[in-house]
Amino acid sequence: MSLAVLAWLALAFPLAGTIVLALGYRSLPGRSAGWIGTASIALSFLAALGALIRLQERAGAHRQVVSTLWHYAVTAGVDAHVSILVDPLSVLMLLVVSGVSTLIHLYSVSYMASDRGIARFFSYLNFFVFSMLLLVLAGNFLLLIVGWAFVGAASYLLISFWYRRTTATRAGIEAFVINVVGDAGLVLGTYFIFKHTHTLDVLGSFHATSAGAFAHGSGHGDLVAGCVLLLLGAFAKSAQIPLHTWLPNAMEGPTPVSALIHAATMVTAGVYLIARMHPLFERAAAAQDVGAVVGAATLLIAGSIALAQTDIKRVIAYSTMSQIGYMIMGVSVGAYAAGLFHLMTHAFFKALLFMAAGSLIGAMAGEQSLDRMGGFRRALPFTYASFLIGGLALAGVPPFSGFFSKDEILLITGERGGWHWALYVVGYLGALLTAIYTFRMIFRAFHGEPVPEARELEHGHVAHAEVPRNPATGEAEDTDVGFPGPEHAIAERARPMRAAMALLALGAIGAGFVQIPQVDFVIDDFLRPSFGDSSLYATHTRNGLLVVGLVLGTVLGLAGIAIAYRVWVRRPAIAASLRARARPLYELLINKWYFDALIEALLVRPAAAVGRLAAERVEREVVDEGLVGGTTVLVRAGSAAVRAAQSGFVRYYAALLVLGVAAVSLYFLLQS
Amino acid sequence: MSIAWYLAVSAVVFALGAIGVMTRRNPLVLLLCLELMLNGANLALIAFSRMWGNGDGQILALIVMTVAACEVCIGLGMIVAIYRRRLPIDVDELRELQG
Amino acid sequence: MSQALFFIAALGAIAGACGVVMLRDAFFSVLALVAHLVSLAVLFLLLRAEFVAAVQVVVYAGAVMVLYVFVVAYVGGGEDQPALARRGEQLRGDSSAGAHVRLGAALLGGALAVELFIALLGTGLKGIGGHGAGYSPGPQTFGTPAYIGKLLLTRFLLAFEVASFLLLIAAAGAVVLAARRGGVREEEPGPGLAPLDMPRPAGTGTMAEAAGAVRRQ
Numbered sequence: 001m002s003l004a005v006l007a008w009l010a011l012a013f014p015l016a017g018t019i020v021l022a023l024g025y026r027s028l029p030g031r032s033a034g035w036i037g038t039a040s041i042a043l044s045f046l047a048a049l050g051a052l053i054r055l056q057e058r059a060g061a062h063r064q065v066v067s068t069l070w071h072y073a074v075t076a077g078v079d080a081h082v083s084i085l086v087d088p089l090s091v092l093m094l095l096v097v098s099g100v101s102t103l104i105h106l107y108s109v110s111y112m113a114s115d116r117g118i119a120r121f122f123s124y125l126n127f128f129v130f131s132m133l134l135l136v137l138a139g140n141f142l143l144l145i146v147g148w149a150f151v152g153a154a155s156y157l158l159i160s161f162w163y164r165r166t167t168a169t170r171a172g173i174e175a176f177v178i179n180v181v182g183d184a185g186l187v188l189g190t191y192f193i194f195k196h197t198h199t200l201d202v203l204g205s206f207h208a209t210s211a212g213a214f215a216h217g218s219g220h221g222d223l224v225a226g227c228v229l230l231l232l233g234a235f236a237k238s239a240q241i242p243l244h245t246w247l248p249n250a251m252e253g254p255t256p257v258s259a260l261i262h263a264a265t266m267v268t269a270g271v272y273l274i275a276r277m278h279p280l281f282e283r284a285a286a287a288q289d290v291g292a293v294v295g296a297a298t299l300l301i302a303g304s305i306a307l308a309q310t311d312i313k314r315v316i317a318y319s320t321m322s323q324i325g326y327m328i329m330g331v332s333v334g335a336y337a338a339g340l341f342h343l344m345t346h347a348f349f350k351a352l353l354f355m356a357a358g359s360l361i362g363a364m365a366g367e368q369s370l371d372r373m374g375g376f377r378r379a380l381p382f383t384y385a386s387f388l389i390g391g392l393a394l395a396g397v398p399p400f401s402g403f404f405s406k407d408e409i410l411l412i413t414g415e416r417g418g419w420h421w422a423l424y425v426v427g428y429l430g431a432l433l434t435a436i437y438t439f440r441m442i443f444r445a446f447h448g449e450p451v452p453e454a455r456e457l458e459h460g461h462v463a464h465a466e467v468p469r470n471p472a473t474g475e476a477e478d479t480d481v482g483f484p485g486p487e488h489a490i491a492e493r494a495r496p497m498r499a500a501m502a503l504l505a506l507g508a509i510g511a512g513f514v515q516i517p518q519v520d521f522v523i524d525d526f527l528r529p530s531f532g533d534s535s536l537y538a539t540h541t542r543n544g545l546l547v548v549g550l551v552l553g554t555v556l557g558l559a560g561i562a563i564a565y566r567v568w569v570r571r572p573a574i575a576a577s578l579r580a581r582a583r584p585l586y587e588l589l590i591n592k593w594y595f596d597a598l599i600e601a602l603l604v605r606p607a608a609a610v611g612r613l614a615a616e617r618v619e620r621e622v623v624d625e626g627l628v629g630g631t632t633v634l635v636r637a638g639s640a641a642v643r644a645a646q647s648g649f650v651r652y653y654a655a656l657l658v659l660g661v662a663a664v665s666l667y668f669l670l671q672s
Numbered sequence: 673m674s675i676a677w678y679l680a681v682s683a684v685v686f687a688l689g690a691i692g693v694m695t696r697r698n699p700l701v702l703l704l705c706l707e708l709m710l711n712g713a714n715l716a717l718i719a720f721s722r723m724w725g726n727g728d729g730q731i732l733a734l735i736v737m738t739v740a741a742c743e744v745c746i747g748l749g750m751i752v753a754i755y756r757r758r759l760p761i762d763v764d765e766l767r768e769l770q771g
Numbered sequence: 772m773s774q775a776l777f778f779i780a781a782l783g784a785i786a787g788a789c790g791v792v793m794l795r796d797a798f799f800s801v802l803a804l805v806a807h808l809v810s811l812a813v814l815f816l817l818l819r820a821e822f823v824a825a826v827q828v829v830v831y832a833g834a835v836m837v838l839y840v841f842v843v844a845y846v847g848g849g850e851d852q853p854a855l856a857r858r859g860e861q862l863r864g865d866s867s868a869g870a871h872v873r874l875g876a877a878l879l880g881g882a883l884a885v886e887l888f889i890a891l892l893g894t895g896l897k898g899i900g901g902h903g904a905g906y907s908p909g910p911q912t913f914g915t916p917a918y919i920g921k922l923l924l925t926r927f928l929l930a931f932e933v934a935s936f937l938l939l940i941a942a943a944g945a946v947v948l949a950a951r952r953g954g955v956r957e958e959e960p961g962p963g964l965a966p967l968d969m970p971r972p973a974g975t976g977t978m979a980e981a982a983g984a985v986r987r988q
Binding site: 673674675676677678679680681682683684685686687688689690691692694695696698700701704705707708711714715716718719721722723724725727728730731733734735737738739740741742743744745746748749750751752753755756761 | 774788797808817838842847876877879880884892906918919922923934946947
């Protein structure tokens with residue numbers, strides 16, 4: 001099978017899975033919906049592997065293939081085709097997405113086994129994978145926008161999966177609204193670019209750009225505007241400041257959703273976008289700088305917020321935000337290969353961390369707060385090991401994968417020189433924070449005095465809440481459709497969960513060795529055909545800086561672990577006293593740097609006020625009473641006036657008759 | 673007398689009939705005034721017929737008379753029916769066909 | 772001679788018309804109309820319409836007015852009893868509005884008369900000034916019954932037949948209208964729907980109800 005066919009198959013399998021599960025959800029028994037969903041994504045992964053093989057068989061110059069399925073419309077200069085672009089970048093994303101998705105589907109088979117909406121879940125999950133693959137394979141701006149929007153929709157569907165929880169539906173709506181802001185940015189950015197390149201085809205746009213489409217007139221300004229708007233889309237999807245508030249709340253969705261969408265795939269769409277549009281960004285230096293600064297700011301702010309969070313899933317969510325900040329910073333300064341490499345390793349260890357968190361939450365019977373957890377080391381050994389592996393990879397300790405990928409980004413950032421040194425420093429500061437908060441989480445959950453649930457588990461009995469409760473608000477719930485099911489799965493008991501986590505752990509440990517800085521350039525060489533027209537895609541690095549960076553990274557990682565150990569294992573009282581001494585700082589962190597309050601005050605309240613005004617004043621007074629009521633009053637008055645003529649008095653009618661005759665005769669007399 | 677005089681009389685009679693229709697409240701008298709108007713028209717017809725030397729006007733006058741007779745017949749029948757139902761014989765009171 | 776006769780007849784016609792309009796008692800109005808009709812018959816004679824004049828007297832003044840007399844006798848004078856007016860009682864309806872109506876009616880009637888005068892006399896119709904077309908007496912000349920009869924049965928046959936049909940319908944209609952409904956005893960209007968309320972039941976939003984005319988039963 002040819003490369004294009006394999007790529008289309010990789011798209012078709014998840015779509016088929018979606019449709020089969022959506023249509024047959026009532027008739028699928030037990031967990032078969034889960035197996036069908038997993039199988040469709042596994043087939044997609046196999047197709048992706050086939051595509052990889054076929055791609056590498058081609059000569060280097062021919063590794064960008066455009067395949068058009070349908071010439072949808074060519075009108076008024078707008079060429080909208082359903083076409084995919086298969087090149088090393090998209091194949092890499094294809095592999096990462098479908099591979100990690102297969103493992104998460106496998107995990108979900110056990111995790112969602114007792115949920116009454118299991119078929120709906122897998123249908124949505126398959127739809128999400130389809131949309132994400134559509135996004136990364138899009139060869140036409142229109143298809144990119146379609147994929148982007150579908151991914152947002154799938155995210156909404158999955159965040160509010162337990163739809164009878166008000167917190168979940170609210171979080172879903174918030175995510176969707178912020179994503180729509182990004183969508184608007186994407187569409188507008190596309191317009192600004194199309195204005196000068198006159199084609200919606202991605203490769204065609206790039207050729208036009210290098211041929212000087214943006215060279216004259218308002219070209220450069222439009223290019224910068226377009227790229228900044230594209231960045232807006234990227235920031236919304238990847239949860240960067242200031243469009244980040246949706247990601248922590250998106251943790252209302254089931255844990256596999258958090259693992260897949262909000263760690264490994266959807267939030268990386270922004271990174272992919274910037275990497276794909278690199279010919280445009282490289283000519284709009286201002287946009288690149290914006291991206292770099294925002295990425296750096298996010299990684300620091302998100303890292304600091306994670307230090308104060310108590311909900312375990314939110315800690316991991318802020319960690320994701322921070323790591324995506326690294327990636328955005330990376331692709332904005334030209335470290336494309338490094339950024340994408342970090343994307344790949346991050347997908348492994350973050351998905352692993354979320355899966356492990358899901359297992360831990362299951363052992364806690366749905367409770368997610370770190371305040372109530374402790375001492376699970378003996379009760380959950382496999383989960384503990386997964387947390388450790390994921391945490392070490394995240395903290396950037398060698399030889400785990402996170403170390404290699406993160407340091408390469410910072411290396412290239414430092415090499416750019418000039419004011420990028422500030423970003424370099426921020427990056428390493430963030431690395432320290434990362435290590436601290438990651439191991440704070442691990443030590444609080446697994447070390448110390450075992451909590452009752454842990455003790456129960458040590459005796460072989462998984463804890464069960466008598467009344468299921470919403471972990472965020474504590475209100476009692478049901479186990480009916482729209483709420484989580486009654487059983488909570490843990491990794492130690494469920495083989496599919498263990499299998500998925502084990503494979504991811506292998507990836508988290510070993511993926512780093514794919515590209516050891518200065519030793520092998522596997523990723524660099526693999527992606528070179530995609531970035532052939534890039535002026536920043538360099539391979540030579542300053543060896544001195546490299547060594548400094550590697551050492552610094554290791555030191556900071558280990559230092560962070562040590563600090564966390566001292567504070568949360570040895571002397572837990574230090575945490576409380578620190579909190580008391582640095583009260584304002586703590587308030588800032590616990591309120592997430594007041595972004596939520598700011599958005600509430602600046603955007604939400606005025607919008608709600610306008611809505612209330614419209615509903616109460618405009619709708620009621622102007623429309624109902626004024627326009628509609630006024631019309632009726634006018635008609636009534638008019639008809640009353642006309643009705644007065646029908647008095648019923650014969651004499652009156654006779655008089656009118658005579659009057660009429662007299663008038664008409666007058667007219668005729670005057671005429672003649 | 674020239675034909676014009678007859679036409680003048682016809683106009684006056686017609687106008688008087690119209691005034692009567694607008695003024696009187698008794699339906700019987702109303703119908704009488706209506707007859708007056710018809711007669712005024714008849715006179716004009718006959719006068720014109722004399723002027724042209726044509727019989728058409730006279731025929732039309734005869735037909736008008738016939739129609740007037742029919743109308744009187746029905747009108748009086750209605751008034752009798754109204755009287756039988758103890759309703760007031762006053763066009764100002766009989767105004768249900770209104771609104 | 773004919774001029775004198777014309778003036779007498781014209782005055783009689785106008786006086787009769789005034790009487791119809793102004794006399795209070797309905798019976799006197801009927802008598803005034805009879806006088807008017809006879810005067811009109813004389814005018815017809817002067818215009819050489821002998822047959823029409825005869826028909827006017829025999830049918831109109833003779834039959835139709837007799838019918839009127841009968842009905843007035845049965846129904847009575849009705850409105851505006853002079854006695855009440857003298858006592859100054861408020862009649863049914865408002866007399867001030869009545870005065871306005873009379874004034875308005877007079878104005879309109881006057882306007883109509885003026886216009887008719889202008890229309891008939893002022894338009895320059897050439898034959899008006901003359902005495903009519905030439906006339907030579909004979910058995911079947913203008914105005915004789917034979918003349919009218921010939922016209923009716925040849926040129927105006929359709930009108931003739933339709934008119935007779937109309938008369939038939941009118942006769943049947945009058946019988947139906949005035950007939951008593953089943954039995955000697957008169958019906959009481961009483962409770963129950965008035966005939967005009969049937970197509971306009973209460974509560975269906977008719978115009979009559981909006982104007983307040985539908986009787987609530």
